[in-house]
Amino acid sequence: MNRAIVRQVWPEAFAQRYRTAGYWRGETFGAWLRERAHAHPDRLAIVGGDTRWTYGEFDALVDRYACGFLDRGIAPGDRVLVQLPNVATFFPVVFGMFRAGILPVFCLPAHRETEMSHFARVAEAVGYVGITRWAGFEYGPMVAAVQANAPALTHVLWDGVDVPEGASLADLAQTPPQTLPERDPSEAAFLQLSGGSTGLSKLIPRTHDDYIYSLRRSVAICELDASTIYLAALPAAHNFTMSSPGTFGTLYAGGRVVLSPSPSPDEAFALIERERVTITAVVPPLALVWLDAVPTSTRDLSSLRVLQIGGAKLIPEVARRVEPTLGCTLQQVFGMAEGLVNYTELDAPEHIKVHTQGRPMSPDDEVRVVDDDGAPAAMGTPGHLLTRGPYTIRAYHNDPAANARSFTDDGFYRTGDIVSRDQQGYLTVLGRATDHINRGGEKVSAEEIEDHLLAHPQVHDAAVVAVPDPFLGERSCAFVIAREPRPTAPQIKAWMRTRGVAAFKVPDQVVFVDAFPATGVGKTSRKDLRAALRAGTTTS
């Protein structure tokens, strides 16, 4: 078994620079939570289901979990797959691991056997923590199947109902606490996942030093404080929900975290009303659903001050609806689990909030926008986004092939995103390099076609992907979710021809669907759309 501690991946010269600049302060997750609990033990920290924990109660539970995991034989440096939905237990489990030096691997409730087996293998995981049943799915048989191919994965612990004998998290939480040694802040605290909307996820080692810096910057830019009440509507394990500023940022600021078991407007709006939520975060497909639900909702959403939208491209037509519909500030967030996070500031002018995805949050985020040959792109022209900085990783965990592809020799991460940058440093995301359709040599941006389709009044949402074509190499297929009365495919193509665009941008094929396949966090999965086309499970 590989028990080597996963350490920081920045070269020492950079690490020193980030320490000298005051970004990396040597704080650890276990220690700052303890400080908050000492400073305000009776303040409410976490609300989920029927659970309401103060900082004092939460911190005491974290000690019990930390000792419980170690008592079970899980050792500092070990990796454990954590696959919990938005339940309160998520927090003492993962902070318990941080305090013990055990690394959670943040899996999403939507992940299934193939993905979980991949994570188990790459992480060399020794354990799994999950919930027995959630959203109609039984996790037990899946975990047994994962274990069959991962003999090292021996420690399995469950939250929920019908927990097998001896495998209960609730029992673990009874472990008498003992004082544990402080962790080294330059160690990886956990492995986060890359999104996998286009391929299998990679594992991202984030250290106490670098991640806590990203929380501190996010808290400052998003103006969180002790009065903040953050609703986790997206999965708690996702990097956006966790850190931008997310649940961890809220706890860092001494605020309160409220967990929504699902992102549906019914449940989320009820919690916003009941708990007087001040800030929450959604992905664009969910933003559309929320905006459509507001006019008929009877819930009082007046406590909401900020709606963050990020994770995928938000088009200006939708962005413009947010403030008038919800009466709160729109904040665009363009981030990645690998590091770099961009925000529009809360007081940014309207055109910045609507048309850009924000600017890098650290003065030491180095951003390069380059053409296909690696030469700098001119200001305002599209190019590949490369980045390096105090909270952007230099390597994935245990994946030399991905590292060779994804990082330049001088340590810049190739984000795979096509962006343009303006004079003030604001970035506009134009798409992913791989979302381009190469139609007989004519390069078509999927995002550009989608923007035109979304401008059609009867189109609720659209996603364009490339289809292999014997003559052209690739042709375009537009998946459309239509409103009633549904337009026809010829009408959609006719609409595109009125938009004043090149004929090769008119989708070759239009397919109407009721919903898009989604990634674990709810982003539209182009990978699954392409697979559906290949498998012939869609009709045009």
Ligand code: AMP
């Ligand atoms: P992940 O791999 O899940 O961490 O996803 C990160 C990727 O999501 C980025 O590289 C972008 O492609 C995409 N992304 C995140 N936020 C935004 C945004 N606000 N606008 C456009 N794309 C985004």
Ligand code: DBH
């Ligand atoms: O999509 C993402 O991964 C993401 C989006 C917004 C992210 O990781 C983040 C903010 O931190």
